[in-house]
Amino acid sequence: MAEEVRVRIAPSPSGNLHIGTARTALFNYLYAKKVGGTFVLRIEDTDAERTSQAYIDNIFDSLKALGLNWDEGPDVGGPYGPYTQSERFDIYPKYVQELLDKGFAYECYCTPEELEAEKEEATKNKKAYVYSKKCENLTEEEKAKLRAEGRKPAIRFSVEKAQKAFHDSPIIHFEDLVKGDLHQDTSLIGDFVIMKSNGSPTYNFAVVIDDMLMKISHIIRGEDHISNTFKQILIYEALGAEVPKFGHLGMILAPDRSKLSKRHGATAVSEFVEKGYLTDALINFVALLGWAPSDGVEIKTVDEIAQDFRIHEVSSSNSIFEYDKLNWMNGQYIKKLSIDELKERLKPFLTKYDLSSMTDEQYTKMVEATREPLTILSDITDAVPYFFGDDVEIDEETQTTVLDTETAQDVLKTFVEQAQDWEWTEENLHEKLEAFRGYYKEKGIKPKVTMWAIRGAVTGRTRGADMTAILVVLGKEKSLNRAKKAIK
Numbered sequence: 001m002a003e004e005v006r007v008r009i010a011p012s013p014s015g016n017l018h019i020g021t022a023r024t025a026l027f028n029y030l031y032a033k034k035v036g037g038t039f040v041l042r043i044e045d046t047d048a049e050r051t052s053q054a055y056i057d058n059i060f061d062s063l064k065a066l067g068l069n070w071d072e073g074p075d076v077g078g079p080y081g082p083y084t085q086s087e088r089f090d091i092y093p094k095y096v097q098e099l100l101d102k103g104f105a106y107e108c109y110c111t112p113e114e115l116e117a118e119k120e121e122a123t124k125n126k127k128a129y130v131y132s133k134k135c136e137n138l139t140e141e142e143k144a145k146l147r148a149e150g151r152k153p154a155i156r157f158s159v160e161k162a163q164k165a166f167h168d169s170p171i172i173h174f175e176d177l178v179k180g181d182l183h184q185d186t187s188l189i190g191d192f193v194i195m196k197s198n199g200s201p202t203y204n205f206a207v208v209i210d211d212m213l214m215k216i217s218h219i220i221r222g223e224d225h226i227s228n229t230f231k232q233i234l235i236y237e238a239l240g241a242e243v244p245k246f247g248h249l250g251m252i253l254a255p256d257r258s259k260l261s262k263r264h265g266a267t268a269v270s271e272f273v274e275k276g277y278l279t280d281a282l283i284n285f286v287a288l289l290g291w292a293p294s295d296g297v298e299i300k301t302v303d304e305i306a307q308d309f310r311i312h313e314v315s316s317s318n319s320i321f322e323y324d325k326l327n328w329m330n331g332q333y334i335k336k337l338s339i340d341e342l343k344e345r346l347k348p349f350l351t352k353y354d355l356s357s358m359t360d361e362q363y364t365k366m367v368e369a370t371r372e373p374l375t376i377l378s379d380i381t382d383a384v385p386y387f388f389g390d391d392v393e394i395d396e397e398t399q400t401t402v403l404d405t406e407t408a409q410d411v412l413k414t415f416v417e418q419a420q421d422w423e424w425t426e427e428n429l430h431e432k433l434e435a436f437r438g439y440y441k442e443k444g445i446k447p448k449v450t451m452w453a454i455r456g457a458v459t460g461r462t463r464g465a466d467m468t469a470i471l472v473v474l475g476k477e478k479s480l481n482r483a484k485k486a487i488k
C-alpha cells in the first residue's frame with residue numbers, strides 16, 4: 001500500500017498570518033490535494049511570551065478566508081491531537097527521557113553567563129560558536145553538587161553520538177524534494193538544547209515529536225529551516241523513528257531583493273484583505289511565488305492549481321513579491337465579480353459615504369460606472385465622493401484650468417438653460433450630450449473641452465466615471481444645481 005501523505009502547516013502565533021506562511025500552507029495543501037492526503041494545522045505556541053489569542057484567531061481566519069481548510073487541527077480535532085503545542089507539554093518529557101536513557105542527550109548545568117562567556121571567546125577568536133560540551137561527561141556527584149547550588153539542568157542533544165551511531169561520515173545528507181541533495185557538516189552544529197531548564201521543549205525537539213506522533217510524511221517549509229532539518233533528522237534517528245521527506249521552498253523577497261517587510265507594504269494576509277485584495281487573487285498570486293503553470297495561464301483557481309502541482313518542479317530559488325503584479329491580478333479578479341458580488345464587497349470601503357441616500361438602482365449604476373479602473377477594492381473610496389451630497393468639492397486645478405475659463409462659463413450657462421428641459425434618462429442624456437457637444441464643435445470648441453466644463457462643475461474633477469452615468473445617478477436637480485453654482 002502506498003504511504004499515506006500527511007502534511008502540515010505549523011505556524012507560531014507571534015504575529016498575524018504572514019503571506020509567506022500562507023504560501024507554505026498553500027504548497028502543503030496543494031501537495032496533499034493532488035494525492036488525496038491529509039492537511040494538518042498545528043499551532044506552535046511554546047513561546048508563551050510572544051503568543052496571543054488574537055494572533056491565533058487571525059491565523060484561523062486568514063487560512064479559512066484563503067480556502068486553506070485543514071483536515072485535522074485545533075477546532076476540528078483529529079486522531080493525533082491536541083494540535084496546539086501548549087496543550088501537549090506533558091507529552092515531551094517521555095521522549096527527553098528516552099534520549100537520555102539511550103545516551104543521545106545529557107544534562108547541561110551551564111549558566112547563561114557561562115554560555116555567554118563561551119560565545120564571546122568564539123567571537124574573539126573569529127570562530128563560529130559551538131557549545132563546548134563541558135557538561136557532557138559530568139559524573140553523578142558533579143551533577144548532585146551543581147543541583148545543590150540550586151542549578152536546574154537544561155537537556156542537550158549529543159550531535160556527535162547520534163552522527164556516529166547512524167552515519168559513516170560527519171557530513172550528513174538528505175534528498176530534498178525541492179532542492180535535491182543537501183548536506184551539512186555536523187561538527188559545526190553543536191550540542192543544542194532540546195528542553196530548557198524550565199521544562200519547556202525547544203522548537204527543534206517539539207517539532208520532531210509532534211511530526212512523529214502526528215505521522216507527518218512530508219514537511220514542506222521555508223529554506224530558512226534547512227539548518228534545523230539536519231538537527232531534526234538526527235533526533236528522528238536517535239528515537240528510532242522514520243524520517244519524513246523534506247522540501248524547502250526559496251524565500252519570498254521584496255522587489256528590492258531584501259527580506260519582505262512592512263516598509264514594502266502589507267505582509268499579513270489580513271492586511272491585504274483590509275486593503276481590498278480578494279482572497280482568490282491573493283492565493284492565486286501566492287501560488288506563482290515558486291510554482292509555474294504548465295500551460296502558461298497564470299489565472300487559476302486553487303483546484304486547477306492542485307491538478308497541475310508537482311513539488312519537484314517548484315523553483316528552488318527565491319521569489320520576488322511584485323506588488324504591481326498582485327495589483328494587476330487583483331484587478332482581473334475584480335473584473336470577474338458579478339455586479340451583485342462587487343456591490344457587497346465594496347460596502348466596507350464606502351462607510352464614509354451615506355449609502356442610504358441612494359436607491360439600489362443608483363448604487364448599482366455608480367458601481368457599474370466606477371468599477372473598470374479598480375485594482376483594489378479600497379480604490380473605490382476616492383473614486384466616488386462626487387456621487388454623494390448636494391455640493392461638490394472642486395479641486396484647485398479643475399477650478400483654475402477648467403471652470404475659470406470663458407469657454408467653460410459659456411458651456412455651463414448653455415447647459416443649464418437647455419438641460420432643464422431634458423428628460424433625465426440614460427438614453428436620452430446620451431443623445432442630448434452628443435448633440436450638445438456637436439453644437440459647440442461647430443463653434444470651434446473641442447468635444448472634450450465642452451465635457452470638461454460639465455464634468456468639472458458636477459464632479460469637481462477633470463477625470464472620472466462616464467458622464468452620462470454620473471448625471472443619471474445624481475438626478476436632474478443636483479446636477480443642474482452644481483452646474484449653476486459653478487457659474488460666476
Ligand code: GLU
Pocket residue numbers: 010011012044207220221225
Ligand atoms: N513554527 C515554525 C515556524 O513558524 C514551524 C516551522 C516548521 O514548519 O517546522 O517557523
